[in-house]
Amino acid sequence: MKHLFSLGLFTLFLLAVSIKTNAQKSxxxxxxxxxxxxxxxxxxxxxxxxxxxxxxDSADYILRTGTNNFQELQxxxxxxxxxxxxxxxxxxxxxxxxxTYLDKYDFHFCINGDLATVSFKEAKKNPNTETRTMxxxxxxxxxxxYVLINGGSYAMQKxxxxxxxxxxxxxxxxxxxxxxxxxSELNAATMELKETPNGLEQTSSFIVTNKNGQSFAPPTTNxxxxxDFNSGIVSYAVIRRxxxxxxFPQMGKVTTNQPNSFTVTMMYPxxxxxxxxxxxxTLQNGKWHQVGEDYDKDGKRIDTNTIDLRxxx
Numbered sequence: 001m002k003h004l005f006s007l008g009l010f011t012l013f014l015l016a017v018s019i020k021t022n023a024q025k026s027x028x029x030x031x032x033x034x035x036x037x038x039x040x041x042x043x044x045x046x047x048x049x050x051x052x053x054x055x056x057d058s059a060d061y062i063l064r065t066g067t068n069n070f071q072e073l074q075x076x077x078x079x080x081x082x083x084x085x086x087x088x089x090x091x092x093x094x095x096x097x098x099x100t101y102l103d104k105y106d107f108h109f110c111i112n113g114d115l116a117t118v119s120f121k122e123a124k125k126n127p128n129t130e131t132r133t134m135x136x137x138x139x140x141x142x143x144x145x146y147v148l149i150n151g152g153s154y155a156m157q158k159x160x161x162x163x164x165x166x167x168x169x170x171x172x173x174x175x176x177x178x179x180x181x182x183x184s185e186l187n188a189a190t191m192e193l194k195e196t197p198n199g200l201e202q203t204s205s206f207i208v209t210n211k212n213g214q215s216f217a218p219p220t221t222n223x224x225x226x227x228d229f230n231s232g233i234v235s236y237a238v239i240r241r242x243x244x245x246x247x248f249p250q251m252g253k254v255t256t257n258q259p260n261s262f263t264v265t266m267m268y269p270x271x272x273x274x275x276x277x278x279x280x281x282t283l284q285n286g287k288w289h290q291v292g293e294d295y296d297k298d299g300k301r302i303d304t305n306t307i308d309l310r311x312x313x
Contacts, residue, residue, distance in 0.1 A: 024109075024111065027109075027111050027116070027141075028107070028109050028111070028118075030140075030141050031109070031111075031116060031118055031132075031134055031141045032104070032107070033141075034053050034134070034140070034141045034142065034143065035053075035104065035118075035120075035132065035143075036102060036104075037049060037052075037053050038050060038053040038054075038143060039098075039101050039102055039104075040098065040102070041053070042083075042087065043092065043093050043097075043098045043101060044092050044093075044098075045087050045088075045090050045091070045092045046087075047083070047084055047087045047088070050083070050087060051080065051083075051084075053142060053143055054076065054079070054142055054143050055076070055135045055137060055142040055143060055144045056076045056080075056142075057075075057076055057135070057144065058075045058076065059075075059144060059145070060073075060074075060075055060076045060079055060143075060144060060145060061073070061074055061075075061144070061145035061146070061147075062079055062145065062146045062147075063145075063146070063147045063148070063149075064146075064147075064148045064150075065148075065149055065150065066149070066150030066152075066153035066154065066229075069150070100123045101122060101123060103122065103123055104120050104121070104122050105120065105121055105122075106120055106121045106127075106129075107119070107120045108120070113136075114135060114136035114137075115133070115134070115135060115136070116133070116134040116135075116136075116141070117131065117132070117133050117134070118131070118132050118134060119131045119132075127152075128148060128149065128150055128151050128152060129149075129151070130146070130147065130148045131146075131147045131148075132144075132145070132146055132147075133145045150232070151232075152231070152232020152233075153229055153232050155232060156227050156228075156229070156232045156233065156234055157227075158256060159227075159234045159254055159255065159256045159262060160199070160200070160225075160227055160234065162256045162259065162260060162261060162262050163193070163200055163225060163254070163262050164195070164200075165260050165283055166193050166281065166283065166288060167193050167194060167195060167200075168192070168193065168194075168311055168312075169190065169191070169192045169311070169312040170190070170191045170192070170193075170288045170309035170310065170311055170312065171188075171189065171190050171191075171309060171310060171312050172186065172188055172189040172190075172307070172308075172309055173287060173308045173309050173310040174308050176189070176305065176306065176307040176308075177305065177306045178303055178304070178305045178306075179303060179304050179305075180303060182211065182303075183210070183211025184208055184209060184210045184211055185208070185209045186206060186207075186208055186307070187207045187208065187209055187215065188206065188207040189204070189205070189206050189207075189307065189309065190204070190205050190206075190312075191203070191204045191288070191309060192204075198224075198226055199224065199225045199226040199227050199234070200224075200225040201222065201223070201224055201225070202222070202223040202224075202225070203220055203221070203222055203223075204220065204221045204223070205217065205218075205220045205221075206218055218241075219240075219241035220241075221238065221239070221240055221241075222238070222239045223236065223237070223238045223239075223264075224236070224237045224238070225254055233253055234253060234254040234255075235251070235252075235253055235254075236251065236252040236253055236254050236264050236265075236266070237249065237250070237251055237252075238250045238252075238266075250266050250276075250277075251266065251267075251269075252264055252265050252266035252267065252277075253265060258282075260282065260283035261280065261281065261282040261283070262280070262281055263278065263279070263280040263281075264278065264279055264280075264281075265277075265278045266278070268297055271297050274295070274297045274298075274299060275295050275299070276294070276295060277292065277293070277294050277295070278292065278293055278295075279291065279292035279293070280292075286310070286311070287308050287309060287310050288307075288308065288309035288310070289306075289307075289308050290306070290307045290308075290309075291304065291305070291306050292304070292305045292306075292307075293305075
């Protein structure tokens with residue numbers, strides 16, 4: 001009898017846990033539904049439906065911030081005034097265009113009675129964590145506050161700031177190397193990195209002696225580093241010219257994982273998952289230290305080249 005009593009209590013415990021879990025899931029789905037309605041109605045320029053997702057309280061709050069924008073609104077009246085005009089002026093977008101904004105994932109919930117906090121990410125191209133405080137009113141979840149920090153724009157600004165450390169004119173210092181050696185030798189190099197209205201631009205010129213002992217100057221190379229505030233990416237474009245004057249554009253992106261350093265990565269145009277070239281620039285003892293590598297389409301490294309430069313006096 002004692003064992004039957006214990007078994008009965010355990011069964012009741014499991015039933016209670018199951019009920020609580022189902023209730024939690026139900027509330028989470030209801031919150032997701034409100035968030036989806038808020039996004040859909042906004043991009044469909046439906047102010048009434050959008051406003052219906054908010055709590056209409058003096059405690060309502062919006063904070064959106066990044067390196068290129070800042071918005072802070074306190075109270076429903078301020079929010080309603082701003083967004084009514086914003087939605088009135090916008091053009092509705094198609095379902096296909098809206099799809100990326102409805103791609104919400106990595107949800108985390110904390111629900112306590114009629115108050116809840118939820119964090120999630122939206123759009124995998126530029127995943128920023130957003131948070132909402134939700135208030136349950138008359139059985140429906142409403143948004144009480146909304147916080148979005150555009151981390152991508154801060155990461156992008158970090159790259160640009162790192163690159164600015166290299167602004168100026170640089171000349172070859174010591175001997176450049178290539179492994180395996182191809183018989184050529186770099187006799188002189190000049191690189192200049194400068195800021196432009198659109199980002200940064202680098203011009204590079206070289207004098208090379210080939211394996212036959214002939215010296216020549218390849219056409220100047222122009223490289224462009226362009227910040228994209230929408231994607232949070234620093235794009236890279238290089239225009240190369242051969243001796244016949246033909247141009248060969250190449251695209252890539254810039255990343256960084258440590259101070260005073262940046263890496264430029266270029267993929268094969270016909271195989272965008274394979275790295276074609278990559279070089280990393282690091283400020284070492286006041287010098288521009290650059291290590292570049294070329295790869296085949298199977299990911300095998302073809303060669304490694306190293307060059308050091310000093311600031312021109």
